[in-house]
Amino acid sequence: TQSTRPQRLLAAVHKKATRGNPRSVVKAIDEFCNQNEWAMNVGNEKGEILDSVVSETNPGCVLELGTYCGYSTVRIASLLPPHAQLITLEFNPDNAAVARQVIAWAGVAEKVRLVEGESGEWIPKMKEQFGVKTFDLVFLDHWKNRYLLDTKLMEECGLLKKGSVLLADNVVCPGAPDYLEYIRNSPQYKSQFFKSHLEYTKAEDGLEKSVFLG
Ligand SMILES: Cc1cc(C(=O)N2CCN(C)CC2)sc1-c1cc(O)c2nc[nH]c(=O)c2c1
Numbered sequence: 669t670q671s672t673r674p675q676r677l678l679a680a681v682h683k684k685a686t687r688g689n690p691r692s693v694v695k696a697i698d699e700f701c702n703q704n705e706w707a708m709n710v711g712n713e714k715g716e717i718l719d720s721v722v723s724e725t726n727p728g729c730v731l732e733l734g735t736y737c738g739y740s741t742v743r744i745a746s747l748l749p750p751h752a753q754l755i756t757l758e759f760n761p762d763n764a765a766v767a768r769q770v771i772a773w774a775g776v777a778e779k780v781r782l783v784e785g786e787s788g789e790w791i792p793k794m795k796e797q798f799g800v801k802t803f804d805l806v807f808l809d810h811w812k813n814r815y816l817l818d819t820k821l822m823e824e825c826g827l828l829k830k831g832s833v834l835l836a837d838n839v840v841c842p843g844a845p846d847y848l849e850y851i852r853n854s855p856q857y858k859s860q861f862f863k864s865h866l867e868y869t870k871a872e873d874g875l876e877k878s879v880f881l882g
């Protein structure tokens with residue numbers, strides 16, 4: 669039977685990356701997407717911006733909305749301090765199955781909790797199910813029409829504290845205009861736009877970093 673793109677991406681990781689080496693996993697995926705098939709990983713250009721935000725935030729508790737194949741999961745997890753935890757939500761079970769193997773190959777599985785399901789269903793359960801108090805960093809990379817809804821949901825569930833950082837992918841392409849409108853005009857956030865490009869292309873894109881002011 670025909671393989672899927674995530675399965676072909678995983679095969680490239682197994683073939684080209686060194687087990688236990690997160691950077692080699694990231695490199696193998698970027699080479700696959702540059703040379704073989706485009707895929708919606710955050711990519712290396714935006715990935716370096718993600719890395720810098722993770723490093724400066726030095727988060728103890730991270731939420732990623734949208735795992736896909738685990739590329740950004742591996743980037744983030746490889747930069748976390750000891751005992752820090754990353755919870756990543758993915759609604760597509762086939763993508764989640766590939767991501768689990770990418771995360772395991774990279775050797776970062778003990779820092780990652782991959783949850784299969786809808787963000788709208790799981791965000792309200794974070795405290796009771798995973799003992800989360802608040803998130804220090806949230807990476808929004810799931811679906812543009814959920815960015816604003818889920819941000820308001822996290823506020824309502826008390827999952828953000830003064831200083832919590834939201835980093836949103838694709839605010840230009842495919843675009844999240846309602847999210848940008850809200851977050852840039854809200855007195856509860858201080859926002860900053862990082863201009864970049866859509867992964868593996870010359871198309872314009874960027875990340876929006878927003879600090880919750882409480
Ligand atoms: C699926 C897709 C197609 C895009 C595009 O403009 N394309 C033209 C250029 N060709 C080459 C690629 C395709 S951009 C994009 C995309 C990119 C992300 O980073 C995403 N992140 C999270 N969730 C998403 O749904 C998501 C979609």
Ligand SMILES: [Mg+2]
Pocket residue numbers: 708709710809837838
């Ligand atoms: Mg994205």
